[in-house]
Amino acid sequence: MKAEVKQEVERAKEMITGADLLIESLADAQVDTVFGYPGGAVLPIYDALYRSEAPFKHILSRHEQGSIHAAEGYARVTGKPGVVLATSGPGATNLITGITDAMMDSLPLVIFTGQVAKGVIGTDAFQESDVMGITTPITKYNYQVSQLSELPRIVKEAFHIASTGRPGPVVVDIPKNISQELTPPNFKNDFYLPGYQPTKRPNPLQIRKLADALSRSKKPMLLTGAGAVFAKASEELKDFAEKFQLPVANTLLGLGGFPGTNGLSLGMAGMHGTYAANMGMYEADLLINIGARFDDRLTGNLEHFAPHAKVAHIDIDPAEIGKNVPTAIPVVGDAKEALQALLDSPIDQPDHQAWKEKLLNNKRDYPLWYERSTDVISPQWLTEQVYRMSEGEAIITTDVGQHQMWAAQYYAFDKPNRWVTSGGLGTMGFGFPAAIGAQLGAPEDLVVALVGDGGFQMTLQELSVLKEKNLPVKVIIVNNEALGMVRQWQESFYEERYSESIIANPDFVKLAESYGIRGMKVDKEEDVASVLEDIFDYDGPVVVDCRVEQKECVYPMIAPGKGIHEMIGVTK
Amino acid sequence: MKRIITATVQNQSGVLNRVTGMLNKRQFNIDSISVGSSETEGIAKMTFVVEVSDPQKLEQLTKQLNKQIDVIKVSDITDKAMVARELALIKVGGNGPLRAEIQGIITPFRASVIDVSKDSLTIQVTGKPDKVEALITLLRPYGIKELTKTGVTAFLRGQQPAKQVTEINSFSI
Ligand SMILES: Cc1ncc(C[n+]2csc(CCOP(=O)(O)OP(=O)(O)O)c2C)c(N)n1
Numbered sequence: 001m002k003a004e005v006k007q008e009v010e011r012a013k014e015m016i017t018g019a020d021l022l023i024e025s026l027a028d029a030q031v032d033t034v035f036g037y038p039g040g041a042v043l044p045i046y047d048a049l050y051r052s053e054a055p056f057k058h059i060l061s062r063h064e065q066g067s068i069h070a071a072e073g074y075a076r077v078t079g080k081p082g083v084v085l086a087t088s089g090p091g092a093t094n095l096i097t098g099i100t101d102a103m104m105d106s107l108p109l110v111i112f113t114g115q116v117a118k119g120v121i122g123t124d125a126f127q128e129s130d131v132m133g134i135t136t137p138i139t140k141y142n143y144q145v146s147q148l149s150e151l152p153r154i155v156k157e158a159f160h161i162a163s164t165g166r167p168g169p170v171v172v173d174i175p176k177n178i179s180q181e182l183t184p185p186n187f188k189n190d191f192y193l194p195g196y197q198p199t200k201r202p203n204p205l206q207i208r209k210l211a212d213a214l215s216r217s218k219k220p221m222l223l224t225g226a227g228a229v230f231a232k233a234s235e236e237l238k239d240f241a242e243k244f245q246l247p248v249a250n251t252l253l254g255l256g257g258f259p260g261t262n263g264l265s266l267g268m269a270g271m272h273g274t275y276a277a278n279m280g281m282y283e284a285d286l287l288i289n290i291g292a293r294f295d296d297r298l299t300g301n302l303e304h305f306a307p308h309a310k311v312a313h314i315d316i317d318p319a320e321i322g323k324n325v326p327t328a329i330p331v332v333g334d335a336k337e338a339l340q341a342l343l344d345s346p347i348d349q350p351d352h353q354a355w356k357e358k359l360l361n362n363k364r365d366y367p368l369w370y371e372r373s374t375d376v377i378s379p380q381w382l383t384e385q386v387y388r389m390s391e392g393e394a395i396i397t398t399d400v401g402q403h404q405m406w407a408a409q410y411y412a413f414d415k416p417n418r419w420v421t422s423g424g425l426g427t428m429g430f431g432f433p434a435a436i437g438a439q440l441g442a443p444e445d446l447v448v449a450l451v452g453d454g455g456f457q458m459t460l461q462e463l464s465v466l467k468e469k470n471l472p473v474k475v476i477i478v479n480n481e482a483l484g485m486v487r488q489w490q491e492s493f494y495e496e497r498y499s500e501s502i503i504a505n506p507d508f509v510k511l512a513e514s515y516g517i518r519g520m521k522v523d524k525e526e527d528v529a530s531v532l533e534d535i536f537d538y539d540g541p542v543v544v545d546c547r548v549e550q551k552e553c554v555y556p557m558i559a560p561g562k563g564i565h566e567m568i569g570v571t572k
Numbered sequence: 573m574k575r576i577i578t579a580t581v582q583n584q585s586g587v588l589n590r591v592t593g594m595l596n597k598r599q600f601n602i603d604s605i606s607v608g609s610s611e612t613e614g615i616a617k618m619t620f621v622v623e624v625s626d627p628q629k630l631e632q633l634t635k636q637l638n639k640q641i642d643v644i645k646v647s648d649i650t651d652k653a654m655v656a657r658e659l660a661l662i663k664v665g666g667n668g669p670l671r672a673e674i675q676g677i678i679t680p681f682r683a684s685v686i687d688v689s690k691d692s693l694t695i696q697v698t699g700k701p702d703k704v705e706a707l708i709t710l711l712r713p714y715g716i717k718e719l720t721k722t723g724v725t726a727f728l729r730g731q732q733p734a735k736q737v738t739e740i741n742s743f744s745i
């Protein structure tokens with residue numbers, strides 16, 4: 001009898017909480033950073049964090065949207081899943097924009113939300129929200145944990161689903177009773193997902209078809225998207241393009257997948273892409289898409305998109321193939337493996353010298369242009385200076401708007417995972433918190449957040465985090481005192497009726513200083529170089545309010561409804 | 573064109589919501605969905621009758637279904653030898669002499685009366701959707717008070733003929 005009691009006591013001593021089990025699961029998934037914000041439903045988890053010696057750090061944001069964009073920035077630069085933790089109800093709903101953003105841009109995130117205790121789910125309990133219902137359409141997958149014993153398995157599955165195949169966000173909703181419950185410390189996380197078996201290895205027959213099409217092509221061209229970056233296929237991509245001397249256009253999110261300064265690069269394609277890239281797609285007889293999803297901002301009017309081309313499309317997500325553009329040669333698989341298979345295939349060199357020269361002449365004859373203002377800083381020129389002074393080596397995050405397009409146009413990325421921007425959702429407020437995550441993911445690198453004066457104000461409360469963690473992010477506000485992209489469209493398509501797009505801003509220098517961060521203002525061209533040199537050398541966070549010309553527009557442009565061959569503003 | 577698509581899915585909570593939400597979000601026209609358990613525990617079968625405008629749309633539909641984590645297998649069985657059935661419950665007004673008349677109508681359909689009250693009777697009919705529809709049309713003049721259909725459930729016949737058949741012809745829902 002006595003022995004039994006003793007055993008019982010021993011067993012009770014060994015018991016751990018669900019929250020402890022979660023932390024163990026995160027450690028098992030080799031998480032090194034969690035972006036989060038506490039609240040009632042996750043108090044047990046925060047308590048476990050406090051008590052345990054978790055092998056990861058927790059970064060406290062000042063708004064859950066800050067947490068999730070930071071996790072996205074982290075995921076972009078590291079290629080690893082970003083991890084987010086938020087409380088139930090408002091904590092969870094504050095994540096919605098970021099989850100959608102990650103879904104649109106295929107970013108691997110694992111998001112943990114607290115939930116009210118199981119017994120009161122469905123009763124409109126305090127801070128209850130239907131996280132499963134709300135996040136089903138905006139996640140790759142989601143879970144609500146209903147039994148503690150399944151938690152380790154769910155966490156493992158969540159990381160697996162988020163980071164394999166086409167990456168995406170996965171939500172794990174954890175009722176408070178689960179994180180409080182006691183359990184013996186047994187840890188079982190084997191899983192089997194019969195419905196989720198992404199195809200990595202491309203079908204050799206399809207590779208053969210693509211190889212044949214290439215050798216017969218007179219006007220071949222590559223279009224590469226974020227899929228090539230996720231697949232870590234940059235090297236194979238470069239080898240492939242160079243071996244067959246194929247001109248390459250990148251999508252907005254594909255920038256850096258192929259070196260921007262490479263002689264074969266035509267730059268970015270799409271709405272604000274280069275003439276050379278867009279005309280190339282218009283005239284090509286073979287368009288090989290590697291990991292891009294033919295988004296409407298890329299294709300323009302579909303009727304005029306690549307009208308002469310046989311389209312080949314390499315994508316790990318079969319549902320993207322043929323979704324928007326009829327595709328003659330579908331290749332389902334990982335971009336790296338597909339490119340490797342192509343490199344290993346015997347392919348006759350295509351006879352396309354004249355075509356290649358034509359595209360490269362287009363590149364030379366129709367470069368990006370702007371009129372450099374004499375008394376005010378031109379935002380394009382500023383972007384060029386950022387490129388020059390950082391020697392093209394910085395990690396650049398942007399917000400959404402004109403400054404974003406200028407960054408895409410004028411900052412040539414030679415390496416992948418150094419370009420962090422919100423493409424599919426176009427989320428203002430993304431750029432600055434994303435820079436925090438990027439800096440945590442790449443502590444040794446220079447991280448520059450190029451943000452608009454509008455978008456910065458959507459999430460600038462995260463300045464507290466910069467200060468608190470002393471993260472040396474350089475925030476450069478491309479300040480045109482306007483919601484510039486909106487202003488541009490109003491100028492071009494609404495007869496200059498500037499409805500609610502010219503804005504009054506705070507004193508950003510004082511604002512930064514109030515957070516204990518260095519603030520600077522620059523409004524003259526001649527000061528730009530010294531300011532940039534200063535801040536790039538400075539080992540701490542800084543905010544630069546850079547005043548730029550308000551009336552600048554992003555060109556060239558495919559106007560809405562127009563085809564890729566109908567660009568405006570190609571030349572002065 | 574109408575297509576019959578079946579899906580084998582993991583019977584997780586929320587799977588129906590997930591699938592219908594996706595179909596809705598991507599603007600597919602769904603005539604009916606039926607869900608139920610299968611021969612394997614934890615696995616459910618779904619049958620969709622969909623209206624799609626062209627082969628591309630159809631391909632998208634099956635790919636998007638396949639992409640769902642819980643979906644194990646998707647088949648478009650429209651052009652295969654298959655059995656497709658639905659069940660309808662039809663409540664019609666009727667008393668006295670009308671009842672015999674109604675009975676006369678439903679007998680060839682092998683439908684049965686499963687509930688009778690003072691001034692109504694409820695008929696159960698099972699079969700191919702066009703048969704069910706035909707009976708409903710015939711009963712309409714008697715005043716249909718209430719009608720519910722389960723939606724089509726279907727699977728392949730045990731044996732597939734060497735040549736492709738198109739049962740969709742007899743499947744004019
Ligand atoms: C959350 C959100 N709200 C609204 C928009 C629409 N929008 C796109 S660009 C833009 C203007 C952005 O202004 P700013 O941040 O100053 O950048 P700029 O275009 O001036 O460089 C707006 C309002 C958006 N993309 N995201």
Ligand SMILES: [Mg+2]
Pocket residue numbers: 401452453454478479480481482483484
């Ligand atoms: Mg602005």
